[in-house]
Amino acid sequence: MxxxxxxxxxxxxxxxxxxxxxxxxxxxxxxxxxxxxxxxxxxxxxxxxxxxxxxxxxxxxxxxxxxxxxxxxxxxxxxxxxxxxxxxxxxxxxxxxxxxxxxxxxxxxxxxxxxxxxxxxxxxxxxxxxxxxxxxxxxxxxxxxxxxxxxxxxxxxxxxxxxxxxxxxxxxxxxxxxxxxxxxxxxxxxxxxxxxxxxxxxxxxxxxxxxxxxxxxxxxxxxxxxxxxxxxVAGFVGEANRFAATVESADSGAVQMVTAEGKALRGVEAGRGLSHGDKVDVFVRPEAIRLSRSAADLAQLGNTSEGKVENILFNGANSQLILRDLTTGAEMSMALPQTGEFRDLAQGDVIAFGWEPQQTRVYRAGGAHGL
Missing domain, CATH: 3.40.50.300 (P-loop containing nucleotide triphosphate hydrolases)
Structure with missing residues (x-):
């Protein structure tokens, strides 16, 4: 018992x-x-x-x-x-x-x-x-x-x-x-x-x-x-980048989407039941986003773009980079690696970024439930 x-x-x-x-x-x-x-x-x-x-x-x-x-x-x-x-x-x-x-x-x-x-x-x-x-x-x-x-x-x-x-x-x-x-x-x-x-x-x-x-x-x-x-929960617990998108296809939890600006995204459905035409909210954690001087280095990630550096918020190991996506115009927040590779990055620079579909959480827009 x-x-x-x-x-x-x-x-x-x-x-x-x-x-x-x-x-x-x-x-x-x-x-x-x-x-x-x-x-x-x-x-x-x-x-x-x-x-x-x-x-x-x-x-x-x-x-x-x-x-x-x-x-x-x-x-x-x-x-x-x-x-x-x-x-x-x-x-x-x-x-x-x-x-x-x-x-x-x-x-x-x-x-x-x-x-x-x-x-x-x-x-x-x-x-x-x-x-x-x-x-x-x-x-x-x-x-x-x-x-x-x-x-x-x-x-x-x-x-x-x-x-x-x-x-x-x-x-x-x-x-x-x-x-x-x-x-x-x-x-x-x-x-x-x-x-x-x-x-x-x-x-x-x-x-x-x-x-x-x-x-x-x-x-x-x-x-x-x-x-x-x-x-x-995705938006309240921790930091996250958020997008609005429309489902193109959903199969076995894998979701193909397109934003209002026409940018294709791939992600993982939180739950089941999405289908073509559904409106969804998409979340990506800042630390899940990778940076590179070359867009070709990130091609395998599945979600890639280029952004212009708007701000660098230096806080040691918790430093953040704020970019403006050149494709969608969306503001993106990401963790700035403290490896020294991006030490000379400056406001106005253009840099490639991307993340894996497994790091992209997708929810039906407006969806919520109580236990």
């Missing part, structure tokens, strides 16, 4: 009058998983998190933690804790008092509170600071205090509502690694809400991409990046 998941949603939905914020979403999260819900503002992810926490009542479906329905369980009785975007630490209390607040609310005696607070502060790398004021902490340390305040309560599920959103870029990058390490240290199920794809890709065991109240795809970071199920 399989282990009961820490969290399970069964056709959960939430309506606000005539607006359906969450539409019959179903998923389960095994124990010890870092599970992220990724999506743009207004997609329903925060509403879903608030239903899990008990702050909002579902309009339909069921929500279970450790196999027990939570529909009639108030927020303070649920085995969950929540880290908010702005952390909500109490400035008038020292660090230890902040961390022990929930234990005191539960009526735990002072001696046990002190011992448990000291133990959890040690685990988040803040041992010996219980008497210090919260105001003395850096942004990253405050994040760890907020997590310690939740983890001292030993929740089955920790909910995190965009907790890195208020941090500067450098600290945010550091905290992505630290959060994943803390999750592994406690082996607690994390349900993490974010609109930042980098956060989700770096930290998560499983990611659900949410759009218009439904999950468009649920999978690992690699599955979402390399095998996006819908055009929305």
């Amino acid at each position: 399989s282990e009961t998941p820490d969290l399970e949603c069964r056709a959960i939905s939430k309506n606000f009058d005539d607006f359906k914020a969450v539409k019959d979403v179903s998923f389960s999260v095994p124990q010890g998983t870092f599970f992220s819900i990724l999506g743009p503002s207004g997609c329903g992810k925060t509403t879903l998190l608030r239903m899990i926490a008990g702050f909002q009542k579902p309009s339909g479906g069921d929500l279970l933690i450790k196999g027990k329905s939570m529909l009639d369980v108030p927020p303070n009785k649920r085995p969950v804790s929540m880290v908010f975007q702005h952390l909500a630490l109490f400035p008038m209390m020292n660090i230890g008092a902040n961390v022990g607040f929930g234990l005191r609310q539960r009526g735990v005696n002072k001696t046990d509170v002190k011992q448990q607070v000291e133990r959890v502060l040690e685990r988040v790398g803040l041992g010996g600071v219980a008497e210090r004021p919260v105001s003395s902490l850096s942004g990253g340390q405050k994040q760890r205090v907020a997590i310690a305040r939740c983890m001292v309560l030993e929740p089955d599920v920790l909910l995190l509502d965009e907790p890195l959103g208020a941090l500067d870029l450098k600290l945010r990058e550091h905290m992505k690694i630290e959060l994943k390490q803390l999750q592994s240290e406690f082996n607690t199920t994390f349900v993490y809400i974010t609109h930042d794809q980098s956060e989700a890709l770096v930290m998560s065991d499983q990611i659900a991409v949410m759009n218009h109240g439904v999950f468009e795809q649920l999978g690992t970071a690699k599955e979402l990046y390399y095998e996006p199920a819908t055009s929305f």
Whole structure:
């Protein structure tokens, strides 16, 4: 028999009058998983998190933690804790008092509170600071205090509502690694809400991409990046060049297309069912595009053209090249190899580029689905 998941949603939905914020979403999260819900503002992810926490009542479906329905369980009785975007630490209390607040609310005696607070502060790398004021902490340390305040309560599920959103870029990058390490240290199920794809890709065991109240795809970071199920996922997760085209032929997943400007393209269908005349969206990752001084060197790739250099965005190993396709007029973004071969490339130069059909993902235009 399989282990009961820490969290399970069964056709959960939430309506606000005539607006359906969450539409019959179903998923389960095994124990010890870092599970992220990724999506743009207004997609329903925060509403879903608030239903899990008990702050909002579902309009339909069921929500279970450790196999027990939570529909009639108030927020303070649920085995969950929540880290908010702005952390909500109490400035008038020292660090230890902040961390022990929930234990005191539960009526735990002072001696046990002190011992448990000291133990959890040690685990988040803040041992010996219980008497210090919260105001003395850096942004990253405050994040760890907020997590310690939740983890001292030993929740089955920790909910995190965009907790890195208020941090500067450098600290945010550091905290992505630290959060994943803390999750592994406690082996607690994390349900993490974010609109930042980098956060989700770096930290998560499983990611659900949410759009218009439904999950468009649920999978690992690699599955979402390399095998996006819908055009929305292909465009939202990672960078991609996008084209509109019309199908000329489709056979066993291989698609021949032509753009509005008359340029022929070859690609791979995401799914099945395309036929002559269908309108499609085409996606190509910047790193899939190869460059050459000679167009003949790329002839075997299947999709080739020439472009004029419009901009070079130098960022070390992550440098980008922006070209204007001389055939279609489309702007193309591609990774600039740091081999030294194109070191003297300059704005205004013309260069050949191309990519393989297997690197070209093709979707029916406007197509999307929910899980």
